[in-house]
Amino acid sequence: MASRKRPALARLTNALATPSQLQVSQALGLSGSLLSSLHYLGGSLIQVAGAILNIPAPTIATSAIIFHRFHLVAGFLEQSIRDTVAACLYIASKSCEFPLRPSVILAAVDTACQDPLAVGGKRIPKRKYTRANTETLDHWELRILTTLAFNLHVVTPYTLCMEYLVSANVDRDRQKTVAQRAWNYLNDTLKTKICILHQPNVIAVTAIWLAAREAELELLDGEKWWEAFDVDTEDMGHLVLLLREGRDIAIRERDRIESGRKPTLTVEDVKARILEEASLSSRQ
Known part of the structure; x- marks a missing residue:
């Protein structure tokens, strides 16, 4: 991530995207409208899950910024939005000194995935998660951290x-x-x-x-x-x-x-759209 820093605002700046980084997902064949939907879905899931977890706004914001940074660099083709959303919340909860158990985060994210456009107010359901589930969360945490070179400096507005x-x-x-x-x-x-x-x-x-x-x-x-x-x-x-x-x-x-129609902004739907657009791009 590159950073445009002015001396007077050095302590208030974040790392920003470079032109080459902005071309990563496009190079993989995803349209601009799909990319916008993917970023919107991730941010929505983080906000809904954050509301369910009742965590502070700066922690939610930190999670979202980490999510957008990671997918800017890594793209969306091989990544599960559900897993990266959970990992970003997990990372932010620790970096913001608001640590949460992996199983609690997973339960909140899975609840959010059922209704990404919700505004919160839901309780965390009692779900059972195996060691394999939490190990997956640990895997994505490490992958995000290494992709971002462990740069977790975030200034929220x-x-x-x-x-x-x-x-x-x-x-x-x-x-x-x-x-x-x-x-x-x-x-x-x-x-x-x-x-x-x-x-x-x-x-x-x-x-x-x-x-x-x-x-x-x-x-x-x-x-x-x-x-x-x-x-x-x-x-x-x-x-x-x-x-x-x-x-x-x-x-x-x-x-x-x-209007009674099925929403298109769901984890399953965007996954299908990613595969479809990537497949069409590879044939051209």
């Missing part, structure tokens, strides 16, 4: 977002409204490749900008207040487009469910 809002000097009532909306946008970014394409300060500022626009609130009495946080409009625009792409996926799936 949540704290930055709250700090920026405080510095914007907004009255308490409106700040609460904007903060909640911005927080929701931050959660949405975890279902896309945004976290491996943009630094946390860009993500935090864009979430605030979107939330403030919805609340019809002008911040810092200036047209380009985001420049005070070292963010430019080009990066913000790209981030908004990626968010819109993620929301389009969610709307598509919910429309299918509401």
Whole structure:
């Protein structure tokens, strides 16, 4: 993973994707729409499982960032999303000092796989897992760690977002409204490749900008207040487009469910689509 670091923000930066890394999955024959769906499914499973496990938002965010980083480098052809989601939660729970038993993580992920678009509120079912199940989790943990060269440095945008809002000097009532909306946008970014394409300060500022626009609130009495946080409009625009792409996926799936059709965003379905697209690509 490459990193675009500015001296003033060195402690607040993450490793970002390089152009060559972004071409890995495409080179294997997967379409852009399928890749977006795969990243969205992984991020959704992590958020649902994280809600079931009742773990803090930064731990969930760390899990999602590790997931997107790993699949950026390794691709999706040979990897099981269910297994890598569980391993990313396992790694993040330990790195964030919120350790969980492997069997508990596996149970939460398997429950999430039954309904990837759920919003949480489910209890962890009592499931029995064999030693082979936990050994599989250990295998994927090691594979992810070695693929990422044991680089688990992750900066999440949540704290930055709250700090920026405080510095914007907004009255308490409106700040609460904007903060909640911005927080929701931050959660949405975890279902896309945004976290491996943009630094946390860009993500935090864009979430605030979107939330403030919805609340019809002008911040810092200036047209380009985001420049005070070292963010430019080009990066913000790209981030908004990626968010819109993620929301389009969610709307598509919910429309299918509401109309009585089978959702396409399931672990089984995307596995079949991966094999189909890879097979078509190999024949060309």
